[in-house]
Amino acid sequence: xxxxxxxxxxxxxxxxxxxxxxxxxxxxxxxxxxxxxxxxxxxxxxxxxxxxxxxxxxxxxxxxxxxxxxxxxxxxxxxxxxxxxxxxxxxxxxxxxxxxxxxxxxxxxxxxxxxxxxxxxxxxxxxxxxxxxxxxxxxxxxxxxxxxxxxxxxxxxxxxxxxxxxxxxxxxxxxxxxxxxxxxxxxxxxxxxxxxxxxxxxxxxxxxxxxxxxxxxxxxxxxxxxxxxxxxxxxxxxxxxxxxxxxxxxxxxxxxxxxxxxxxxxxxxxxxxxxxxxxxxxxxxxxxxxxxxxxxxxxxxxxxxxxxxxxxxxxxxxxxxxxxxxxxxxxxxxxxxxxxxxxxxxxxxxxxxxxxxxxxxxxxxxxxxxxxxxxxxxxxxxxxxxxxxxxxxxxxxxxxxxxxxxxxxxxxxxxxxxxxxxxxxxxxxxxxxxxxxxxxxxxxxxxxxxxxxxxxxxxxxxxxxxxx
Numbered sequence: 001x002x003x004x005x006x007x008x009x010x011x012x013x014x015x016x017x018x019x020x021x022x023x024x025x026x027x028x029x030x031x032x033x034x035x036x037x038x039x040x041x042x043x044x045x046x047x048x049x050x051x052x053x054x055x056x057x058x059x060x061x062x063x064x065x066x067x068x069x070x071x072x073x074x075x076x077x078x079x080x081x082x083x084x085x086x087x088x089x090x091x092x093x094x095x096x097x098x099x100x101x102x103x104x105x106x107x108x109x110x111x112x113x114x115x116x117x118x119x120x121x122x123x124x125x126x127x128x129x130x131x132x133x134x135x136x137x138x139x140x141x142x143x144x145x146x147x148x149x150x151x152x153x154x155x156x157x158x159x160x161x162x163x164x165x166x167x168x169x170x171x172x173x174x175x176x177x178x179x180x181x182x183x184x185x186x187x188x189x190x191x192x193x194x195x196x197x198x199x200x201x202x203x204x205x206x207x208x209x210x211x212x213x214x215x216x217x218x219x220x221x222x223x224x225x226x227x228x229x230x231x232x233x234x235x236x237x238x239x240x241x242x243x244x245x246x247x248x249x250x251x252x253x254x255x256x257x258x259x260x261x262x263x264x265x266x267x268x269x270x271x272x273x274x275x276x277x278x279x280x281x282x283x284x285x286x287x288x289x290x291x292x293x294x295x296x297x298x299x300x301x302x303x304x305x306x307x308x309x310x311x312x313x314x315x316x317x318x319x320x321x322x323x324x325x326x327x328x329x330x331x332x333x334x335x336x337x338x339x340x341x342x343x344x345x346x347x348x349x350x351x352x353x354x355x356x357x358x359x360x361x362x363x364x365x366x367x368x369x370x371x372x373x374x375x376x377x378x379x380x381x382x383x384x385x386x387x388x389x390x391x392x393x394x395x396x397x398x399x400x401x402x403x404x405x406x407x408x409x410x411x412x413x414x415x416x417x418x419x420x421x422x423x424x425x426x427x428x429x430x431x432x433x434x435x436x437x438x439x440x441x442x443x444x445x446x447x448x449x450x451x452x453x454x455x456x457x458x459x460x461x462x463x464x465x466x467x468x
Contacts, residue, residue, distance in 0.1 A: 010054045017058075018090070022073070022446075029423025030074045032067065039068040070426070075444050075451040079428040081237070081265045082443040086297035088357035092350035093299050101346040106332035109346065113333050116348035119355065123292070123304055126360055127270040130283055133306040134313075136338040137347045141264035142182035144289035144305040145231065147313070147339050149173065149186045151287070152229045152258035154316040155309070162316065166191055172220045173197050175231040176208035178238055180262060183231050192228070205391065206241035206432065208233070214251045221255070229258040234279065235266025238430035238439070240394035242266070246281030253284050261288040264303070268295035269371075269395055272364055295370075295443050296363065298354045302347045305339075313338055366445075370396040373442045373452045380456050386463050390432045398440040399432060402463045409436035411466070419462050425455045 042064045072083050103112035120135025138144040153171065154162055161169075171192050175183050177199045187197045198220070201212045217227045230252045232243045245261065252259045261282075267290025269275045282288070288306045292298040307313045318337040336342050358366070374396040381387045381400045391399045404411035413436055416427050430437050442452060 006054075013058075025071060025074050025446075026076075028066075028069075028071050028074065030071055030077050030426040031079075031420050031423060032070045033421075033423055034068045039064060073445065074426075075447040076425040076455050077444055078441050078455060079426040079439075081294050081441060082445075083293060083300045084295065084297045084443070084445045085299045086354060086357075086445050088353040089297060089299045089350045092353035096346045096349050099346065103344045103346050104336040104342050105326065105334040106328055107326045110332075112346045112348060113335060115352055116335060117333055119348045119351045120304060120306075122355055123351075124306070126363075127267070128273075128276050129270075129288070129306060130285075130308070133288070133308055134310040135304060135306045136313075136333075136335055137344075137351075138289070138303040138305045138339055139301045139341075139345075139347075141180070141262060141289045141291055141303050142185065143340060144287075144303050145180075145182050145260065145262060146186040146189055147305065147317075148258070148260040148287040148289075148307075149190050149192070149229055151307070151309075151313050151316045152260075153190060153192070155258070155312045156226070156228060159315055161191075170225045171196055171228040172217075172225045173229050173231070174200055174213055174216065174227070174257075176200050176206075176233060176236070176241075176243055177202050178206050178208075178236040178241055179231055179233050180237050180264070183262075196225075202241070204433070206236060206239045208243040208248060210244060210247040210251055213248060217251070217255050217257075227255050227257050229260055232259060232261045232285075234261055234263035235394070237265070239391050239399050239432060239437075240266055240397045241391075242394070245279065245285075249281040249284035258286045259284055261285050263288065263290040265291065265294050266395055267304075268292065269367060271296075271360065272367060275395075292351055292354070295367065296354065297358065297366070297445050298351055302351060367396075370443045370447065373447065373449060374398055374440070376449070377440055377442065377452055377456060384460065386460065386467075390435055390437045396442045398442075399430065399437045400440065401435060401437050404467070412436045412438060415459075415462060415466065418466070419458060422458070424458055 071077065073085060101109045101112055103109045103116075106113040116137055117135075120137065124131075124133060124135060138147065157169065173183070173187050173192060173196060175197070179199070184194060184197060188194055198216055200208050200216060203209055213230065220227055230248060232245050232248050234242050234245065249259055263270070270279065270290075286308050289303055291303050293300040293302045314337045317339060335344060374393055378389065378393040378398050381389055381398065385403070387400055387402055389398070389400050401408060401412045402415055413429070416429055416438060420426055427438055427440065430439055
């Protein structure tokens, strides 16, 4: 395809296809029903030598690719955490793809750099984050956590590790037993080492114990380690538990640790004033990340990363070869110095489209709506003797299990497997104090009361079938 005429024709067809997809999305199985290798075996071993027309490509897309798609935008997708999109975000992605912008520095697209600064400032205002924080878009929270760890490592070493490599320093990093696996990966990549990641015990609500953290820091100091960084989870992946930020912050500040907050999912709720009031201690934080691509209706991938010490961040990552030197260097934000990647997508555009198209009031209404649906589902669990809550609801996530006279862990594992095989909804699990738990996440862009009622009926009917 080379002509603008054909591009226009095919583009209109694809927009129509997507519009039809969203109108009919409930006809698809939520979780793909294909077997391993089923898609692969339908595709040729060799690339085509001759050009193929788009109609044929789209035919194969519908017949081969679509059956292997798990539909994350389906209103009965209740697994993992949502990775939402929305119509304005999709349209912005189309423009981003068409423009093909490489926004590594201000000079390569001034609008991309300045829009990124503005949109991150807008989020900071909506969430009432500290005014002295500086924002930058990373691809994912995993990358942002690695960036925070590397920055902390360089700042404490006066940037010598970047220059000379590791000496005899023995750093320690702390997080809760419930923290995300990206922290395990970050300590490996950073050279700190998996054995120097200390996972702190949690209480019955799955929150980090500050007393256990303090004890571990004091022990490590006595044994010649250098406590470096603590990751505070505001909304863990398994159960959306909130570590006590203020108390942890006081402990960490006393010993000079870098405080990094991972609010990847739950951070979006900080646009709600009633939720934001519950978060104390942000003034002590050194870095903070949350993902608008999870619960703020913005296409994957887009993580908002904030840092207090901008200079420490830039000093960690800045490299200035001759081919990147410009007359504006030092006068503007060249965001390739704010993270790992040199090349950067124009991600700010889709966030700008979403914030303007929804407006803060509508965004707040959507999130409150999801939380209310989760409250409704939580009450259903409480009122049914076949089920029990394993933890109190956190925001829009309910963690529960079916009660069984059989091995309860095996029963609930079979329950999820049986439900997911129907294709009518999609659930995933976690472990709570050794108990196999079902996570019900209600945060899809298009989810409504009827969908949650259908999901509840599916769950309860499946339990009835399994206990007959």
